[in-house]
Amino acid sequence: MMATCPLCASAETAFYHRDARRDYRHCRRCDLVFVPPVFRLSPAEERAVYDQHENSPDDLGYRRFLGRLFDPLRERLAPGARGLDFGAGPGPTLSVMFEEAGHPMAIYDPFYAPDAGVLEEEYDFITATEVAEHLFAPGEVLARLAGRLRPGGWLGLMTKRTTTREAFARWHYILDPTHVGFFSEASFQWLAESLGMSVEFPAADVVLLQKPAAGSREGGLSENIADRVPCCR
Template identity: 85%
Template sequence: MLTCPLCASADTAFYHRDARREYLRCRHCALVFVPPAFHLGPEEERAVYDQHENSPDDPGYRRFLSRLFDPLRERLPPGARGLDFGAGPGPTLSVMFEEAGHPMAIYDPFYAPDASVLEAEYDFITATEVVEHLFAPGEELARLVDRLRPEGWLGVMTKRVTDREAFTRWHYILDSTHVAFFSEATFRWLAEERGMAVEFPAADVALLRKA
């Protein structure tokens, strides 16, 4: 059986199969993931993302992002510096934080691939609708936590797994670029593993604070 891409445990088991691909679940950290054999190549992945029409001029998109923006902003000191990881083709969350007085850097492997920003330290890092796309979430999230200053925040927005029956009917798995599915239990495992506190202030939102 394949090892888990989040915690590297070999204790994984079949979870679901549909017409396109299959899904495994880790018994250690509870991540549900798509095996690498079903991952898209870079060009196919980029083609899907190019269809996204996100813009800071879209009030509806801002309202969507406010589910993470509002509770995280309440917890930040004035002038806290942040990184929007996986900003996508139309960076918007970074604009919202800059408007609120927080200097921002952005990174996206396709649209803002300046890896030098991943060498700096930050008071907070956001990843909205990102972790479900990560082929190696354990490696990527460890790198982000390492870039946080003490008492820094990692804000994640992603829809969460609830149970197997709901998973089989879930629209979220229809997106071929979604390959890693977190549950509340997964975030609690991550927080404990990285020595962080975690809270869930809004739907689909997890805030993790570094010790």
């Protein structure tokens, strides 16, 4: 079964793993491991899984979990920096944490907060926690988000990363049927280069990408790509 990589659009993909439910392919260009479209859930099936989530700002354990992204990103933000939490889910919490820290926030979620108007505005930072692995078109979506950043802005992502093929076969992360894309550190390095952004890895499941400041010779690619693509799943 051939399938084009949903991150870099390369046709150079190969079989990687098979379990009882689906196949997984590997991209030789950007190192993404992904589930071919034939194995994806329908929107209704996806929504049924997400409706089972019980995340809430009142859950201190969930706040600690989100702190892995919140803490390093907050350290890099100017006072009053404005953000967007993309893929906020049924119980937006990270946005509440940033608002408590003095950062005005917008939220977007295709199922629970589908106001696409917020995706046309510009932000000092954008977060997407436990979102990248759900995206059907991660290359398009992440480029679009990068294009909504002001110069010097940050894109903060939280998703577990692949390591070895042997570990992948035993990985609990692939058991969630809504997880369809699995990034390695090399995948994010490819993404950063393609968008003209810098990249940092402050934790095993956290990635921070920064858009160049105004006047820099870098970064034009991110705006050009983002202007060409829709924001979609």
